[in-house]
Amino acid sequence: MFRRLPVLAGATVLLLTTACGGGDEPRPGERPAQPPDSTDPEAAAAELLAEMSLEEKVGQLFVPVLVGTTAEENADVVERYHPGGFIYFPENLETPEQVAAMSNGLQELAADSGAGVPLFLGVDEEQGLVSRLPFGARFPDAMALGATRDPGMAAELASATAEQLAAVGINLDYAPVADVNVNADNPVIGIRSFGSDPELVGEMAAAEVTAFQEGGVVAVAKHFPGHGDTDVDSHTGLPVIDKSREDWERVDLPPFQRLVEAGVDMIMTAHVLMPQLDGSQEPATLSPDLITGVLREELGYDGVVTTDALNMEGVRQTHDDGEVAVRAVLAGADQLLMPPDLDLAHSAVLAAVREGRISEARLDESVLRVLRLKLRRGLFDAAPADADAAAGVAGNAAHHDAAQRVADASVTLLRNDGGLLPLAEGASVRVLGVGAEEIGAALADLGLAVTDSADGADAVVVGTDGARGDAEQRDLVARARASGAPVVVVAQGTPYDLAALPGIDAYLAVYSSMEVSRTAAARVIAGAVSPSGRLPVDLPGTDLAFGGGLGY
Template identity: 70%
Template sequence: MALRRLLALVGAGLLLSSTACGGASEEGGGDDGSSSRGSTAPSPDTAARAAELLADMSLEEKVGQLFVATVSGTQAQDNADLIETYHPGGLIYFPENLSDPEQVATLSNGLQDLAADSGAGIPLFLGIDQEQGMVARLPFGARFPDAMAIGATRDPQAAATLAGTTAAELSALGINLDYAPVADVNVNAANPVIGVRSFGSDPELVATMVPAQAEAFEEAGVVPVVKHFPGHGDTDVDSHTGLPVVDKTREEWERVDLPPFRQAVEAGVDMIMTAHVVMPAIDGSGEPSTLSPEVIDGVLRGELGYDGVVTTDALNMEGVRQTHDDGEIAVRAVLAGADQLLMPPDLATAHAAVLAAVEEGRIDRERLDASVRRVLELKLERGLFDAAPADPDHARDTVGSAEHRRAAQEVADRSVTLLRNEGDVLPLAEGARVHVTGAGAQEISAALEELGRTVTGSAGEADVVVVGTQGARGDAEQQAMVESAGSSDTPVVVVAQGTPYDIVAIAEPDGYLATYSSVEVSRTAAARVLTGEVNPSGRLPVDIPGTDLGLGDGLTY
């Protein structure tokens, strides 16, 4: 086993890790695995090395490369049996696995060592959901605002800054894959699962941000995963708990949801994730897109010409578990065209089902090889075979560095959008007394005091009341809090820290700021805009139904 690993390292060490992204292939990707990602095929050396590795793998090892399992515990040895038994293609981290940078770097090294000594010695994709904002699994490090805040800057460089900084921290921890960016176009204000995770409701804006972020991840050595194809931005059901149906025409889907994914394919992105949504205009079977050959092999591979790695969304989500048992779900995902199966609820059951389907001929062996070849080629292209171990000391010094925190603050400052300023209540005057309540009150108050404003203990003592909201559109208690604050003659300024749609459900305040995020840098940015330390420059990345506010709106001082 160790010898096979050594041979793999020798062969891969002669390769250069490609970060080039080409245009889309004119021809659809076939199951022979020979088509390109975008217009850039794997180099001959990469393709040949992948073929050599594939030829040396057992059937069980090949099937293992299709699976990405959750990590157990905080030490590599906690996962030894899993790796030795199933030879997974990847593992995914969650907060319970992560305590500090040194521990994570050590854990990553140990997991890769276990993989090197197991089976064919194929290195692991070590992944994480680190979109930033509300979806950030690392309990430490630089914390950027949500994607919608990035959309409000209107600057693809802000998306690249987020991705490049995040990737630098992940790489220091030995994490080589991030399940980001989100390419969904959030056109449904009631969307319970995407919302601020989307760059906005404008297909062109989202289509600009997605490849900028994906390319920055790749350049920093982290595999990006563009999600959730064919689009989760127009749903009112959370696919974690149910199965959303996106009931729109094919033409509307092509106009609204498709552009960001088309741009991702044309940019040659490494990996695309499917959505557990039903799209009747593409597939009338009622199956979620994750299990739909029409969606994956038909549209994504055949029509768009994508031949990169396709991963499912997590298979433990209820959106994909409505009509089949867990083993059958894994088999159907492979038959639909998926290359990696993320987080099956029972790895043993799913692995056995796929293995049996191959042995019985239900899954063609060439079909299996095509997926494994794509996975191996990507691991070779991104340098996983010759990657140096993570340095725990470097991880400690890099993750959450002052430079990275400054980058996050600068992006947050540029995102804040001023939508109301009646009577020029903002910026707050030099000697203004301010009472802060609601979401983020502690962080906003601290930032205001640092900027020389007096924060009072009650609204009656204040010249201005600042009310923080987060999801007030669906929260009567928050709505009542804003209404109560405005019952006196004291001006009220709302700082909306979720989606900007709160404005439709609250009593008209004198001032209204949208930060699109509740992370600390966004709350600090709100205080900096409230005081005039930062001139608001963010612009709405969404239309707000029921108002005259739309894309591009935003006031300044």
């Protein structure tokens, strides 16, 4: 965790008079030609800050969406705005070689522009449901990790992910999710959370943070002050969490408190309204009481705070996009992620500083935090990504094996009436529903006879994902039951489906629709793996609670 040294606070005032007093235009002849001499991030960041124009400092606050698949397509944005970074999405990512070349090109553009500050190149690579890379090992979702109860596996996921990202020049991952999922109807977190127990979530998230940062990749814990108790998706609306300060401190706070103490590089805000914690009627992203008051002053966090994406409707309810950017900075945010109109947002923040609404001292606080983190993670002297090495890492067999081990350890057997599972070798099985092709292929490889009809089958396996809210999936399970064959459900989303599927004979929760999770389910059904996962959440509407799970 970063701590502002007393000498730096005094030095900042002096730097403001020299850096900003002579006008806002860059001074190319005074630009450092290489990284600052000091090896202390505090002193080096101050040295860099003194050489930056006002526009360049404001630029460090912005992280826009990347355009296209080449650096050249983004050259104008780098030159005009000097952004603090970019965020990659699937449309920007093709092959390891292409991503490495694009990352290298972007860093070259940044080095040749303005103060020459390198870029955060970030991505949402949580693994599981939220994964952007089209190559490399695919691990199960966070809830599957929670079911293993093994922080070593969380660290293994983050280490492998960090290696894959760093190989293609991506130096920041918007992960892990530190939200405690206590709402079965949560439409946006769910299996992205490690579970409903604050201690478990904190332990697993801390393991990932440590592994990401040891791998040279900036870790971003999200979404403060907590998005696990919502029934509204903040991408489409503003969730309201009407819980007391006491309840929030008991459930949502502990993982973030643990990560602050562990020195997490960056924390992302949530676009949620918590009226009992903050009377401003603003989402947390725009709340000085929550970001500056609670996160900074009460928890003592002096790392980088980033907003969640500013193009989400949860933060666009009451202000225009320029005002949202200004208010986020005033609330205490250091980086503004994905403004829907970069020019409008940049102009609004720049004007707010020039007019004194955002003080230059407040701006410099954020820029110093950003620069310190870039120095601490070695961005100024990072070697270019090597395309050949990137291709090798993407196909790393050890990473794929690790993903399968995590999936195998996560499978949670919650019902097994009459000892139906494991099925005997050679048993006939009809496979239907979500993931049927992959589950069926894995069962066939394990010696079971996969049939085209339920008639005479020893069991019908039905894959589900969110059946509680999907009548077609529930109807498919009902038709399988009507066949007269025993029914095995493989739940690949949250495990809450069980309450909506009465009368089934066996129920497996794998918490993920990744191929490794479907293979793991097949291994348990066939008896090649004994189920060892334990429920990471309570199951409302059933007699099963956190920690539940059967074995063979």
